[in-house]
Amino acid sequence: MRRTRVLTAVLALAAGLLVGSPSALAANAPRATLAADTYTWHNARIDGGGFVPGIVFNRKEKNLAYARTDIGGAYRWQESTKTWTPLLDSVGWDEWGHTGVVSLASDSVDPDKVYAAVGTYTNSWDPTNGAVLRSGDRGGSWQKTDLPFKLGGNMPGRGMGERLAVDPNKDSVLYLGAPSGKGLWRSTDSGVTWSQVTNFPNVGNYVQDPTDTSGYANDNQGIVWVTFDESTGTAGSSTKTIYVGVADQANAVYRSTDAGATWSRVAGQPTGYLAHKGVLDAVNGYLYIAYSDKGGPYDGGKGQLWRYATATGAWTNISPVAEADTYYGFSGLTVDRQHPGTVMATAYSSWWPDTQIFRSTDSGGTWTKAWDYTSYPNRANRYTMDVSSSPWLTFGANPSPPEQAPKLGWMTESLEIDPFNSNRMMYGTGATLYGTENLTNWDSGGQFTVKPMVQGLEETSVNDLAAPPSGGAQLLSALGDIGGFRHTDLTKVPSMMFTSPNFTTTTSLDFAEANPNTVVRVGNVDSGAHIAFSTDNGANWFAGTDPSGVSGGGTVAAAADGSRFVWSPAGAGVQYTTGFGSSWATSSGIPAGAIVESDRVDAKTFYGFKSGHFYVSSDGGATFTTSAATGLPSGDSVRFKALPGTKGDVWLAGGASDGAYGLWHSTDSGAGFTKLGGVDQADTIGFGKAATGASYQTLYTSAKIGGVRGIFRSTDKGATWTRINDDAHQWGWTGAAITGDPRVFGRVYVSTNGRGVVYGDSSAAGDGGSGGGGGTDPTPTGACTVTYKITNQWAGGFQADVQVTNTGSTAWNGWALGWSFADGQRIGQLWNADYTQSGAAVTARNVSWNGTVAAGSSVGFGFTGSWSGVNSKPGAFKVGDQSCTVT
Numbered sequence: 001m002r003r004t005r006v007l008t009a010v011l012a013l014a015a016g017l018l019v020g021s022p023s024a025l026a027a028n029a030p031r032a033t034l035a036a037d038t039y040t041w042h043n044a045r046i047d048g049g050g051f052v053p054g055i056v057f058n059r060k061e062k063n064l065a066y067a068r069t070d071i072g073g074a075y076r077w078q079e080s081t082k083t084w085t086p087l088l089d090s091v092g093w094d095e096w097g098h099t100g101v102v103s104l105a106s107d108s109v110d111p112d113k114v115y116a117a118v119g120t121y122t123n124s125w126d127p128t129n130g131a132v133l134r135s136g137d138r139g140g141s142w143q144k145t146d147l148p149f150k151l152g153g154n155m156p157g158r159g160m161g162e163r164l165a166v167d168p169n170k171d172s173v174l175y176l177g178a179p180s181g182k183g184l185w186r187s188t189d190s191g192v193t194w195s196q197v198t199n200f201p202n203v204g205n206y207v208q209d210p211t212d213t214s215g216y217a218n219d220n221q222g223i224v225w226v227t228f229d230e231s232t233g234t235a236g237s238s239t240k241t242i243y244v245g246v247a248d249q250a251n252a253v254y255r256s257t258d259a260g261a262t263w264s265r266v267a268g269q270p271t272g273y274l275a276h277k278g279v280l281d282a283v284n285g286y287l288y289i290a291y292s293d294k295g296g297p298y299d300g301g302k303g304q305l306w307r308y309a310t311a312t313g314a315w316t317n318i319s320p321v322a323e324a325d326t327y328y329g330f331s332g333l334t335v336d337r338q339h340p341g342t343v344m345a346t347a348y349s350s351w352w353p354d355t356q357i358f359r360s361t362d363s364g365g366t367w368t369k370a371w372d373y374t375s376y377p378n379r380a381n382r383y384t385m386d387v388s389s390s391p392w393l394t395f396g397a398n399p400s401p402p403e404q405a406p407k408l409g410w411m412t413e414s415l416e417i418d419p420f421n422s423n424r425m426m427y428g429t430g431a432t433l434y435g436t437e438n439l440t441n442w443d444s445g446g447q448f449t450v451k452p453m454v455q456g457l458e459e460t461s462v463n464d465l466a467a468p469p470s471g472g473a474q475l476l477s478a479l480g481d482i483g484g485f486r487h488t489d490l491t492k493v494p495s496m497m498f499t500s501p502n503f504t505t506t507t508s509l510d511f512a513e514a515n516p517n518t519v520v521r522v523g524n525v526d527s528g529a530h531i532a533f534s535t536d537n538g539a540n541w542f543a544g545t546d547p548s549g550v551s552g553g554g555t556v557a558a559a560a561d562g563s564r565f566v567w568s569p570a571g572a573g574v575q576y577t578t579g580f581g582s583s584w585a586t587s588s589g590i591p592a593g594a595i596v597e598s599d600r601v602d603a604k605t606f607y608g609f610k611s612g613h614f615y616v617s618s619d620g621g622a623t624f625t626t627s628a629a630t631g632l633p634s635g636d637s638v639r640f641k642a643l644p645g646t647k648g649d650v651w652l653a654g655g656a657s658d659g660a661y662g663l664w665h666s667t668d669s670g671a672g673f674t675k676l677g678g679v680d681q682a683d684t685i686g687f688g689k690a691a692t693g694a695s696y697q698t699l700y701t702s703a704k705i706g707g708v709r710g711i712f713r714s715t716d717k718g719a720t721w722t723r724i725n726d727d728a729h730q731w732g733w734t735g736a737a738i739t740g741d742p743r744v745f746g747r748v749y750v751s752t753n754g755r756g757v758v759y760g761d762s763s764a765a766g767d768g769g770s771g772g773g774g775g776t777d778p779t780p781t782g783a784c785t786v787t788y789k790i791t792n793q794w795a796g797g798f799q800a801d802v803q804v805t806n807t808g809s810t811a812w813n814g815w816a817l818g819w820s821f822a823d824g825q826r827i828g829q830l831w832n833a834d835y836t837q838s839g840a841a842v843t844a845r846n847v848s849w850n851g852t853v854a855a856g857s858s859v860g861f862g863f864t865g866s867w868s869g870v871n872s873k874p875g876a877f878k879v880g881d882q883s884c885t886v887t
Contacts, residue, residue: 037763043458043757044757047452049756051459052429052457053068055415058107064138070120076114076139098130099120115174116139119131120154123214131147136797160225160331175226184226199261207220225244228242229241229243229282242256279335284341285311288306288345292330292348296331296413300349302329320358330345330347337417344415354402354404356371370382381447423439432452461481462480469743476511482497483504484497500543504523509522511538517537518535522567531545555567559603566606574594575621587622587623590624595636604618607642608624629666633656634660651664662676663682664676679701679703683702686700686748690745696715702734731755732753784808784877785885797865797866804877806858807885822875828865831861
């Protein structure tokens with residue numbers, strides 16, 4: 001796993017705001033239109049792929065849970081489908097840092113309310129300050145309060161927490177622990193305004209690495225958790241006793257007994273450690289604290305668990321392992337609310353041979369382990385692992401004992417027992433979110449089953465994308481942390497990431513345009529080759545040989561016929577080879593670090609770009625000459641591609657707000673470029689199948705056109721542009737890669753920095769096809785029954801669940817449910833189906849994975865919406881032309 005997930009090209013981002021009111025194009029920019037075509041958006045399924053540092057269950061309502069990620073937003077659990085719904089896709093380009101979530105809080109007084117403290121970095125990498133987002137509809141929509149300091153969802157210490165907390169007795173009161181010496185903050189108006197608790201005595205002093213000068217590892221990790229003792233308050237009045245964890249190894253825990261008016265260090269507490277978690281059992285009067293000598297989430301060599309008796313002030317060391325025997329810190333702390341004497345914790349920083357989970361049913365008096373040695377190196381596990389839904393979690397490994405594949409986990413800072421269900425536990429790792437629904441088997445001597453509980457939560461950082469015109473691969477992806485995947489079906493999780501070799505991060509990939517079976521990828525790896533080849537469309541791989549000095553992947557290009565390759569790796573100059581990289585020669589005339597691409601027709605023509613200059617080779621990469629083209633971006637935040645099917649047709653996107661920035665086109669192999677008017681900024685360029693009747697392939701870009709940031713499409717060679725996303729689908733930073741699908745008109749694949757590979761299909765594309773959004777409505781036959789249930793309602797808003805049952809005798813292979821609202825209700829967000837609404841009429845259609853409904857089976861979806869005056873239920877539903885019975 002990549003331990004520091006840093007956004008590339010940060011300095012190319014301009015300041016501004018896109019989240020909020022609907023976007024409108026400037027009146028003087030007729031070259032772009034807004035959403036002339038409705039798109040449906042999905043993820044190419046990977047399921048997980050990143051660190052989940054926080055899981056939060058609501059303490060009042062059953063099955064209401066949230067998860068936070070370090071760079072990929074927040075999610076809400078959908079119990080009916082056992083999936084996660086993304087909640088922060090509306091975060092726009094200029095506030096990309098708000099996709100990093102440092103803390104979540106679910107209101108136990110009013111479960112409709114949820115809060116998120118957002119911001120990715122506390123140093124200059126993030127151009128904006130942090131914010132607290134508040135929602136009255138469970139994350140369906142948000143209001144934002146900007147803070148006067150930054151927050152660090154992807155900073156060291158991000159697994160500690162939760163730093164944001166709602167008073168369980170008076171929910172208008174919230175506390176937020178800040179990093180960077182900014183102290184403790186409080187809101188008394190449900191998160192609308194915030195002020196510093198000026199009398200809080202300690203802002204923290206722990207930094208991971210004082211010698212770091214970047215502002216990353218040398219930042220003060222600050223206030224790391226807030227915990228209320230709900231027994232010290234009554235409904236409507238502020239909770240009296242509040243505990244606060246501080247990143248200070250000598251003074252880690254503070255308390256107020258007068259609702260935050262005064263604070264003092266808790267006497268007798270352990271020293272020499274950081275308190276990662278503080279969880280209070282009000283029934284038995286215990287505050288449990290998980291300690292580590294480091295801030296995590298990946299470092300930590302020693303740790304302890306302690307129990308504090310709130311009535312007597314007595315501290316008890318309840319560590320399940322003697323300190324001398326630890327090589328890890330403790331975190332992942334949770335209490336079973338149905339049986340408060342049951343406590344669990346994790347050895348979060350135990351990378352080898354595996355993480356460890358500890359369980360006590362007597363308030364920490366005695367402990368058992370999730371696994372233990374029988375006779376070293378053999379292990380006995382209290383659990384079984386079932387990763388059949390995400391088989392890549394084995395990482396293709398076949399380790400020697402005591403390691404196992406798949407691992408129980410690593411970076412296991414979050415672990416929570418469902419407060420309503422002692423059998424259900426969820427925990428986050430560096431790669432996924434695992435869970436079990438038969439946890440109490442642990443206590444009876446049986447085995448509990450651990451499975452990924454991560455569907456819908458997509459958290460990969462995408463560096464490059466390629467969609468071959470033929471072969472079994474629909475999409476090839478280059479990813480951070482887990483290398484990349486070959487998708488033959490976008491709706492299914494691939495069986496394995498790229499292996500032989502495995503790269504921790506793939507930085508670039510390419511295929512031979514005229515021979516898509518030939519594929520090349522390059523990436524970062526701790527040891528071994530940094531380049532790999534495939535001759536079967538990316539299904540299987542073999543390692544190449546590195547030239548001397550290579551330290552990282554860089555960029556790579558395959559000749560149009562696959563006969564040769566040009567590679568620009570980190571640590572060495574640009575290289576070229578014939579064949580599959582058994583030997584390399586240094587290219588001349590092009591600087592080290594240049595971005596390289598290939599012409600898609602002429603096998604001997606390659607292109608490069610570096611620091612404002614464009615380079616061309618006509619001899620297979622042996623020599624490059626500098627183009628006379630001027631006016632290109634002076635920096636290196638540039639991406640360019642050559643058009644398939646036409647020699648010398650090159651498009652270049654990139655730049656920075658303080659210089660040249662936009663989209664350029666060359667028809668003479670880069671000898672000259674013309675800047676497209678009307679494109680204010682552009683960061684990616686990709687090509688897809690041409691529209692019906694069009695003579696030129698469809699262009700796609702992540703750009704700012706007519707003053708609006710978005711994902712744009714042109715079917716007329718860039719003469720006009722249509723924005724195809726909307727303000728609800730922005731995904732933060734989308735500047736790494738984009739490509740259309742050469743086989744499906746209108747389909748586009750978009751890179752994100754933490755929300756995985758997003759793809760969109762055009763509803764207006766007659767051949768939009770599979771994956772949701774394309775084609776005509778399905779028309780199943782036979783009887784149907786619909787249950788429409790309003791599960792929550794509040795002033796101006798509501799949430800509903802809909803279940804459709806096929807009561808006929810034959811299976812449905814695709815379905816569309818139609819109804820009309822009688823009172824002007826409008827859908828705001830809908831999950832587990834696609835939908836359109838025109839006036840009162842709504843049609844919900846299956847998504848790719850729930851289209852088949854066997855006879856006698858049901859399918860469900862849910863949504864949040866708005867209402868005023870009356871919110872009556874629809875009285876009639878149809879599946880296709882078939883009227884359904886309403887129950």
